[in-house]
Amino acid sequence: MKELNPLLHSQLRLAVMSILMNVEEADFVYLKEKTESTAGNLSVQLDKLSSAGYITVTKGFVGKKTRTVCRITATGRDAFEEYVDALRQYISL
Amino acid sequence: MEEKRISEKESLEIITAMIARTKDRYIGNGNIMLLWGYLTVAVSLAVWILLAVTLNGAWNRLWFLIPAIGLTVTPFMDRKHQRDNGVKTFSDVVTSRLWAIAGGSEIVVTIVCLIIRYLTGANCWSAMLVYTLIAMPIAEIAQGLIIKEKSLTAGGAVGLAVGIVTVCCVAGHISLVASWYMPLFILAFVAMMIVPGHILNSKSKQQ
Numbered sequence: 001m002k003e004l005n006p007l008l009h010s011q012l013r014l015a016v017m018s019i020l021m022n023v024e025e026a027d028f029v030y031l032k033e034k035t036e037s038t039a040g041n042l043s044v045q046l047d048k049l050s051s052a053g054y055i056t057v058t059k060g061f062v063g064k065k066t067r068t069v070c071r072i073t074a075t076g077r078d079a080f081e082e083y084v085d086a087l088r089q090y091i092s093l
Numbered sequence: 094m095e096e097k098r099i100s101e102k103e104s105l106e107i108i109t110a111m112i113a114r115t116k117d118r119y120i121g122n123g124n125i126m127l128l129w130g131y132l133t134v135a136v137s138l139a140v141w142i143l144l145a146v147t148l149n150g151a152w153n154r155l156w157f158l159i160p161a162i163g164l165t166v167t168p169f170m171d172r173k174h175q176r177d178n179g180v181k182t183f184s185d186v187v188t189s190r191l192w193a194i195a196g197g198s199e200i201v202v203t204i205v206c207l208i209i210r211y212l213t214g215a216n217c218w219s220a221m222l223v224y225t226l227i228a229m230p231i232a233e234i235a236q237g238l239i240i241k242e243k244s245l246t247a248g249g250a251v252g253l254a255v256g257i258v259t260v261c262c263v264a265g266h267i268s269l270v271a272s273w274y275m276p277l278f279i280l281a282f283v284a285m286m287i288v289p290g291h292i293l294n295s296k297s298k299q300q
Contacts, residue, residue: 030179
């Protein structure tokens with residue numbers, strides 16, 4: 001049986017990846033609201049996903065406010081699909 | 094939500110829940126549509142009245158106020174909209190590119206009309222009317238179908254109907270006389286931009 005990717009097999013990182021699989025891009029505030037996480041924790045998990053090359057994180061400005069935008073990469077998309085395939089085997093879908 | 098190990102069943106629940114949450118998406122407000130709608134209607138009324146009162150064709154230059162103001166203000170409103178929305182979906186990208194193509198080709202038509210006027214002296218501004226009332230309604234109908242918003246599809250259909258009348262009149266050399274054509278042109282923009290813009294704003298407030 002395939003091993004579940006440990007980077008994705010965690011509550012918040014999986015939630016972030018699930019959202020990013022469904023949209024073109026999402027900003028930090030949106031992700032925080034949808035995942036009901038704290039800013040600090042979300043920031044740490046985004047760094048981990050970004051270091052793995054699963055997402056890109058772009059920091060910019062809209063007016064005077066900062067805006068952090070996250071997008072899933074092709075590597076991240078592949079990893080998520082593999083994770084779902086492995087999950088199917090575990091729960092015998 | 095915290096950072097913790099989860100079971101396989103919990104994984105599936107998280108994926109399902111997040112997919113469901115991204116479906117409850119912000120429909121977006123209609124402020125950009127209202128800007129273009131009210132701007133076009135205001136300029137159309139101004140040109141119509143000034144031409145009727147002064148009989149001076151120079152007032153037609155006021156039409157250039159529409160792209161000048163619209164193209165200057167739209168990027169600022171779009172950036173604010175993106176910040177308020179927080180997310181961009183595939184349908185957002187498609188509709189935004191659709192409007193960019195419609196608007197961009199409109200600029201090209203304007204430039205071609207200016208070049209023809211400069212080189213030959215021929216007046217082909219009716220091509221602008223025809224193109225505006227075909228390209229814009231088609232973009233709007235497509236957006237309405239993509240985001241499943243009936244006010245956009247219906248408004249676009251009204252605009253397209255006026256566009257078809259305009260094409261037929263131009264092809265049949267029937268003069269687009271201001272007394273009947275301007276109200277029709279204004280009606281098209283009220284139906285295409287102003288009504289859907291207010292409906293989108295109302296739905297956005299409810300969200």
